[in-house]
Amino acid sequence: MEKYQFGYGCMRLPVTNADDPASFDYPLIEKLFDTYMDQGFTYFDAAYTYHGYHCEEAVKKALVERHPRDRFELATKLPLRDFKDAEDMERIFNEQLAIIDQVREIIEKNTPIPCTACSYCTHGCPKQIAIPQYFALYNSISRTTGSFSSQAVYYNNISLKHGKASDCIGCGQCEKACPQHLPIRDYLQDVAAKFEAGSSFPTKK
Numbered sequence: 001m002e003k004y005q006f007g008y009g010c011m012r013l014p015v016t017n018a019d020d021p022a023s024f025d026y027p028l029i030e031k032l033f034d035t036y037m038d039q040g041f042t043y044f045d046a047a048y049t050y051h052g053y054h055c056e057e058a059v060k061k062a063l064v065e066r067h068p069r070d071r072f073e074l075a076t077k078l079p080l081r082d083f084k085d086a087e088d089m090e091r092i093f094n095e096q097l098a099i100i101d102q103v104r105e106i107i108e109k110n111t112p113i114p115c116t117a118c119s120y121c122t123h124g125c126p127k128q129i130a131i132p133q134y135f136a137l138y139n140s141i142s143r144t145t146g147s148f149s150s151q152a153v154y155y156n157n158i159s160l161k162h163g164k165a166s167d168c169i170g171c172g173q174c175e176k177a178c179p180q181h182l183p184i185r186d187y188l189q190d191v192a193a194k195f196e197a198g199s200s201f202p203t204k205k
């Protein structure tokens, strides 16, 4: 089976008390989610009603708050059969929107450069700077802790074939092309400060 055809159903997550559907065994759930993702799978399927109406909380805690948003796809479902009337539907829909808002807040907090990786900026760059790749590495390293940085290794590998962030001459071509109107030149300075200061890796001359 192709990996993209396989989804992680969240109807029966591990619990510590069989009589309490909300007694989530978080260490085990996190281990299961991580193992699934380590194998290259990305799709999760939740629903408002699973686990006595607590499933979305568990998925938020074990998945959304622990992994970058671009690492997974998450679907959830509105419980049409549970709606008594339009007011009820609105209440449940608003609860789901509140969760989405929280998720968005987490994503924004963990994504200092809101680049969508469309690559429109790179075509006219006289220095062939790998702008979206560098921004992705910068966002990624902002979410990690510890002294070793695989992002720094990736940065140096990419800069062997492309211009470095510090090679930017400030012509502004990229910013004219960016549909998000990002201050790319300023961000590149942040990238250079993060990845080039004191680097011991070889880079293109």
Ligand code: SF4
Binding pocket: 124, 125, 126, 127, 128, 129, 131, 167, 168, 169, 170, 171, 172, 173, 174, 175, 184, 185, 188
């Ligand atoms: S401003 Fe810098 S990154 Fe943008 S196109 Fe010019 S050289 Fe390239």
Ligand code: SF4
Binding pocket: 114, 115, 116, 117, 118, 119, 120, 121, 122, 131, 132, 177, 178, 179, 180, 181, 182, 184
């Ligand atoms: S054009 Fe803007 S949003 Fe698109 S890749 Fe470049 S910086 Fe990112």
